[in-house]
Amino acid sequence: MGPMEGPSPDVAALSLPGRIVVAVTVGAVAVGALLHLGMVFLYVAPSNTLSKEHGKAVNDYIFPEFEQNWKLFAPDPLQQNVHIEARAQVRKAGGGTQTTGWVDLTGMDIAAMRHDPLPSHTQQNELRRAWGYYTDTHDTQEQPTAGDGSDLSRTYLLRIIEDRFGPTLDGGPVIQVEARAATTPVKQPSWVAGAPTPVTQYRTLPWWGVDSGAEDTTSAAPGSTPSTAPGTTPSAAASGTGPTADPSGQETSS
Amino acid sequence: MSAPRSHAELPAGARVPATPTYASVTAALDRGITRGLTRVTGGIIGPYQSAVVRIGMSLTWLLYLVREFPHRGALYGPHSAWGFDLAQRLLASNHAFSVLMWSDSRAWFEIGYAFAILASASLLLGWRTRTSALMFMIGVLSLQNRSVFMGDGGDNVVHIIAIYLAFTRCGQVWSLDSRRARRRAAAEAGQAEAARGEAAPSTVEALSRAASGASSDAGARPEGGAADLTAGAGPEARPVRAAAVARAGADPVGIVLWAVLGVALIAATFADKLSTGWGLIFWACWIGQAVWWAVRRYAPGEPRTVLDIIANVVHNGAMLVIIVEVCLIYSTAGWYKIQGSRWQDGTALYYPLHLDDFTPWPALSHALAGNDVLVMLITYGTVIVQVAFPFTLFNRRVKNVLLVGMIIEHASIAVVLGLPFFSLAMIAADAVFLPTGFLLWAQQQITGRRRARLEPAAGVVPGQRADGPAAPAVGPPPPTAVT
Structure with missing residues (x-):
């Protein structure tokens, strides 16, 4: 199974126009490859003299298709578990409202991933990256810092929570939802002296009214409901009123 | 490069006679450049390595798409929390390419997902590798850019390498393409043999064998009407002189594929779905395929050699990248x-x-x-x-x-x-x-075992063996380097 073309072509045997075409190609490819690699290098390298000077040119070249991030577990691995929890305000039949307990949405993803050799991106990345997107585009006072990006990230997080809860919960329609991030530092290794006991800290977001856009999306495809299926699980868990409802439901969508 | 030159500029007496003179340095430089040029124009670097990357990446993406099949709607489709409207707003600002953004209908999404699966499988098998690599890239970019916040480092690697692979000749070995080329070569050799003798019927037989080989390759993916066209592949049915043997066949399957993609490209262009940059790229690829086909068929001399060299140079640049x-x-x-x-x-x-x-x-x-x-x-x-x-x-x-x-x-x-x-x-x-020697060894283990089981036509085997050791000359690590 050798390479399928025949004898290797010989440039020296070509006519002058042929050689010129080859020379131009070699030059263009060399310049193109080196330019590309230079741009990628400046993008992935720490901020430096050249990349500060030409930052815009580098970004214009890299985005969107050559974006890359290889700081895998670097400079330090994440040393805390972030769980996104949410609760909902539901309108009751009598006219009043009721607030559910906190539901550990991340915990439910984790339970679904347990002992699965092929975890789904929906469980491993969706909430984690949506939260990362939100924190990248909001300050700690929950004020937007990135214009439309902030609004996108907020809407995205809201819709994920809505999807998980479903349109109704505990027999009533969901009117608002509230999210919080529960951050628990990983317990220090046992061989590290003086390690403090980890304490969970909460960052609570404001109440958000349910997003009509998401309802439109749901009603647009009433035939199949794979993404709303998980919503049935939290609604069961939400009946519990404890601070962190037990993620007992293990089944995921489909 | 500058160091030897500065030595040459020293007073002649300051150095022993063995010191390279200016002339000998430039001669050595010339030789080096010539060697380098011959290397990048004369063949492709790493035919086996590029094939392994092709197989590995397409397999990764294919397995991923199959695994996520039940979640496809939640990841990239109508049920995604990252709704079509959100994706539209983000892509309007960053101009990422995604075919899935052309319509928010469920059918279009399902077609796109199925297309991505087919393109991965096709690239994995090395069927029409050039085209498959481009389709694979379109599939990867379309899905990932539709829901960019679903990805992780693995998606990032696939995304970038998928773009690079489109520039390589990654189907030169371990592909259906290479098998088809081998069969055609064998058929042409048989046909030349027959032409030297007297029997025209055996020529026709050899050609029909070649044609059936081509259509069986096409069978890897359903291709409407391809079989009929193959059966009617007329022009070569007349006895051919040895000089014309180098000419490529009409390749009806390729023509059909090219025409179908052409219709899609024209439709996308007229519907104003392509940005200027992507439009230029796809049109260039489409026209390039036609030129490649025409040159191989009607100008097997220098034009074909030049195109071959251009493809080699681009491949080698992409491999460097x-x-x-x-x-x-x-x-x-x-x-x-x-x-x-x-x-x-x-x-x-x-x-x-x-x-x-x-x-x-x-x-x-x-x-x-x-x-x-x-x-x-x-x-x-x-x-x-x-x-x-x-x-x-x-x-x-x-x-x-x-x-x-x-x-x-x-x-x-x-x-x-x-x-x-x-x-x-x-x-x-x-x-x-991976060293070429190791890859060849792996190939021998796999094909050797399969051959022992199947015992196919004997005539093919010696040719493959002869190709093997010769091939590493173009790959970077010679086989002696293993272990």
């Missing part, structure tokens, strides 16, 4: 780690093993994390390998040792951290550094 890109991945990962205090104190590995998102097997992870010495050794080993790897390319033996280490580490990450597709993508990228 892939190689350096993988080095940059490891450099970045390693250099940033060096700055981290947890990587410095040897406990870094402990933490991911306690992150809920990355511990599908908690008992295993916690047992591993509980071994302080092992944690430190792996932590340090990871940094050492990542930082050192690019430099070991100058020493084949050390490079191969580290390569084995990295592949083992990624295989472990696949299981322990629950990142199978990320790991597979990284292994596929690492494979660009």
